[in-house]
Amino acid sequence: MKRTALYDDHARLGAKLVPFGGFEMPVQYSSILREHDAVRHRAGLFDLSHMGQFWLTGDMVAPWADTLTTNAVGTMKPMQARYNLFCNPEGGTHDDTIFYRLENRWLLVVNASNADKMWEHLNANRPQSGVELENQHGKSSLVAIQGPRSVAMLQPHVDVDLGALKYYFCVEGRVDGVPATIARTGYTGEDGFELFLSNDAAPAIWNALLEKHRSEGLEPCGLGARDVLRLEAGMPLYGHELTEAITPVQAGLKWAVKTAKPDFLGKEALERQIEGDDFARIAGVVMDGRIPARDGYPVWHDGRVVGSIRSGSIAPSLDNKNIATALVEKAAATEGARLEIEIRGTKHEATVVSLPFYKRAK
Amino acid sequence: MAQPEDLLYSKEHEWVKLDGENATIGITDYAQESLGDIVYVELPKVGREIEQFFNVGVIESVKAVSDLFTPMSGKVVEINEALDGDPAAVNREPYGAGWLFKLKLSDLDEAKSLLNAADYEKTTAG
Numbered sequence: 001m002k003r004t005a006l007y008d009d010h011a012r013l014g015a016k017l018v019p020f021g022g023f024e025m026p027v028q029y030s031s032i033l034r035e036h037d038a039v040r041h042r043a044g045l046f047d048l049s050h051m052g053q054f055w056l057t058g059d060m061v062a063p064w065a066d067t068l069t070t071n072a073v074g075t076m077k078p079m080q081a082r083y084n085l086f087c088n089p090e091g092g093t094h095d096d097t098i099f100y101r102l103e104n105r106w107l108l109v110v111n112a113s114n115a116d117k118m119w120e121h122l123n124a125n126r127p128q129s130g131v132e133l134e135n136q137h138g139k140s141s142l143v144a145i146q147g148p149r150s151v152a153m154l155q156p157h158v159d160v161d162l163g164a165l166k167y168y169f170c171v172e173g174r175v176d177g178v179p180a181t182i183a184r185t186g187y188t189g190e191d192g193f194e195l196f197l198s199n200d201a202a203p204a205i206w207n208a209l210l211e212k213h214r215s216e217g218l219e220p221c222g223l224g225a226r227d228v229l230r231l232e233a234g235m236p237l238y239g240h241e242l243t244e245a246i247t248p249v250q251a252g253l254k255w256a257v258k259t260a261k262p263d264f265l266g267k268e269a270l271e272r273q274i275e276g277d278d279f280a281r282i283a284g285v286v287m288d289g290r291i292p293a294r295d296g297y298p299v300w301h302d303g304r305v306v307g308s309i310r311s312g313s314i315a316p317s318l319d320n321k322n323i324a325t326a327l328v329e330k331a332a333a334t335e336g337a338r339l340e341i342e343i344r345g346t347k348h349e350a351t352v353v354s355l356p357f358y359k360r361a362k
Numbered sequence: 363m364a365q366p367e368d369l370l371y372s373k374e375h376e377w378v379k380l381d382g383e384n385a386t387i388g389i390t391d392y393a394q395e396s397l398g399d400i401v402y403v404e405l406p407k408v409g410r411e412i413e414q415f416f417n418v419g420v421i422e423s424v425k426a427v428s429d430l431f432t433p434m435s436g437k438v439v440e441i442n443e444a445l446d447g448d449p450a451a452v453n454r455e456p457y458g459a460g461w462l463f464k465l466k467l468s469d470l471d472e473a474k475s476l477l478n479a480a481d482y483e484k485t486t487a488g
Contacts (some may be wrong), residue, residue, distance in 0.1 A: 032424045034400045051397060059449075224398070224425055290446065292402055292422050344404075344420070360455045 004049035005141050005199035006206055021112025021256045023050035023138075026222040035225035036316050039188050042217030043147030044361055045209055046226060047193070049202065052115030053136040054122065056106040059132025065099070065106075068125055068265050070248055070257040076101045081168045083256055086121065087266030091273060094121060094189050096165060096238055099268040100170055100183060107181065107196065109142070111238045126267075141202035145209065145218075146192030146229075147358075153195055153213045157205075158182060162193070171251050175205050187234025189228065189358055226314045231323065232282065234356025240295065240311045241282050241325055250327070251282045252355060280307055283333040284355040285324040285341070291348050293324035300340040301332035309341060317358045322352075365390070366457055370473055371482035372433035373390065374415070377457065378476060385434055388461040389421065392486045397423040400452045405430075405441040405463050412438060412465070414472050419462075421452070434472045436465030 002023045011276050015026035026047065030033060038044045041089050052346050056065070062074040071084040086094040096115040100107040110118045115137045119231065122133055135174065145154055151162050161171040170183035181196035197205060210220060227237065236242045241251045248257050249270055259271050273279050287293055293312035307328030315323040324341070332339060340347035366392040369377040375393035379386040394400065402422040412418045412432045441463045445451060452460035477485070 027425070028398060031399050228424065290402060291404075292427075294427060320401075 002050075002138055002229065004138075005202045006047045006143075007050065009203055009206055010047065010220075015220070015222060018223075020223060021050045021115070023112065024355070025050055026220070028224045029220045032222070032224040032228060033222040033316055035219050036228050038217060038219035039147045039190055039221060039229055040317055041148065042150040043145055043153055043192070043213070043217075044188075044219050044225065045206065046144040046145055046146065046221050047206070049138075049140070049199075050140040051140065051142055052110040052112060052118060053133040053140045054108040054110065054119065055136055055194070056108055057104070057134075058129075058131045060127055061106050064127055064131050066127075066261055068121075069097075069099075070253075070264060070266070070270070072258050073099055075305075078103070079170050079286065081170055081183055083187040085242075085248045085256060086118065087247065087270065087315040088244060089266055089269065091249070091266040091269030093238070093242040093246060093248055093251070093264065094118065095243065096236060096242055096248075096253075098185060100180060100181070102170070104171060114238060139199060139293075141197045142194060143197060143202060143206055143209075144186055144192060145192045146186045146188040146221075147190050148193045149213075149216065149218070150190075153209065153218055156212075157209065161278060162227075164195075167191075167327040175201075176208055178205065180205075187235055188229040189235070189356065190200055190229075190360055219252050226315070227311075231311050231313050232317050232326070232356070234254040234316050234358075234359035236282070237265060237311060241349075245319065246282075246327065247273060247279075249281075250279055278330060280327050280329050281333045282310065282325050282355075283328055283337075284351050284353045284357060285312075285326050285339060285350045286318075286357075287322035287324070287341065288349040288351070290322065291343055292322045293343070293348075293350065299326045299328050299332070300342060301328065301337065304330040306344075307338075315357060323357050325355075336341035363477035365483055367479050368435070370476035370478065372415070372431070373485055374431045374433070375486075376431060376433040377438060378420065378433050378473070382466055383467050383470070384439070385432060385436070385465045386461050387463050387465065389439070389457055389485075390458050392480070394453050394456045394460070397426070399424045399427060401450045403430075403442075403449050403452065403462065405445075406432075406438045408438050408441060408466055409440045411468070414441045414469075414475075427479060430462070432465070432466060433476060434467055435469055436467040437452075439462055439466050440464040 277309040312324035
């Protein structure tokens with residue numbers, strides 16, 4: 001099992017560690033609900049160094065990447081970040097990722113659990129010239145600060161004006177004097193930043209942020225809180241709302257599928273799917289009662305099974321209602337549709353709602 | 363938290379408070395700490411006869427569903443209905459307001475198969 005550069009700090013902070021994507025990662029420090037509350041109302045600090053970071057260089061990166069991804073790469077502005085997906089020929093999802101167009105290279109961040117698969121995929125499809133790939137998985141760190149107080153807490157540590165940094169853009173700067181790529185991106189539904197750092201620099205910055213801002217409510221947060229936050233914000237998690245068998249179109253990500261691009265892996269299948277409009281899709285579900293829906297539970301509609309739950313959790317930002325995503329037939333996915341979720345042999349009523357469940361006040 | 367001395371414990375991390383032919387059942391501090399934030403508790407129905415060490419319900423935390431076992435046999439005479447609106451009481455006060463159910467015991471001898479506080483403490487060490 002691999003460890004991030006912050007492993008000793010997690011252990012010292014009393015984190016519960018679990019295997020995730022090949023790394024021993026903190027699932028929680030104090031309590032998932034307490035950490036969730038910090039991110040929604042103050043700020044939380046996350047170690048995301050388990051995620052795969054690939055560096056892409058060369059003149060051909062953008063045109064080449066555009067043949068493998070559903071969203072546009074070539075139209076990205078300097079220092080812009082963009083959500084993007086890689087598909088298989090059937091349109092199923094290889095991975096969901098973020099591209100960052102930096103000054104002299106591209107940074108591609110992939111899911112930890114897909115990092116090896118994606119590294120092989122990129123290399124198998126690499127052109128003979130014009131694209132160099134460097135695998136930084138485990139060699140570079142990623143620390144995120146997320147929450148409404150993140151600008152105020154991070155600003156004293158950096159030499160750039162964070163207020164001027166737009167959502168889904170990044171900047172090369174220094175954090176406590178150390179070079180870092182600072183991106184206004186995240187996976188929580190709140191404002192916040194992701195700091196790409198060297199492994200050597202990560203522990204000092206992690207500890208400085210926590211020590212200086214803990215009294216203002218900054219909490220170290222684990223993957224447990226992150227999962228609740230992303231689900232409330234309607235963001236997919238690979239392995240749940242997206243898999244090799246679930247396409248971005250089914251997951252409600254048609255906005256990130258640019259069928260106007262000349263050609264890309266999976267395009268034909270995705271176009272056919274959009275055209276036919278008769279596919280199982282991800283729907284937002286709110287349980288009527290207090291029983292939580294969980295991954296895998298059967299979903300009933302009009303007296304028969306129409307799909308299954310893909311993610312579920314209590315939602316502190318929605319008065320502790322139980323929310324879930326379900327992959328269900330089209331007729332059962334319309335807003336307001338009544339569903340029954342089968343839990344340990346008993347059916348429990350639920351309603352389809354539009355995603356996201358939670359949207360922060362701007 | 364030290365284990366209360368006046369309780370008996372199962373290896374599955376439930377506690378029993380004996381009171382003549384009756385008993386109150388809950389989960390230990392170690393169990394609630396391992397589970398994390400508890401969000402839902404499903405208890406056996408009042409009137410049901412349940413058998414020692416069998417699965418009689420579930421306890422759900424934010425992340426996981428865990429089986430609940432009964433440390434003794436008997437008839438369920440009361441359940442902690444307050445947990446429906448406040449399952450987090452199990453986290454806050456596992457030996458108090460977070461109790462789970464009460465039994466009219468069918469076999470008092472079963473208590474011999476349970477652990478005292480000191481022996482239970484050893485099972486959770488390390």
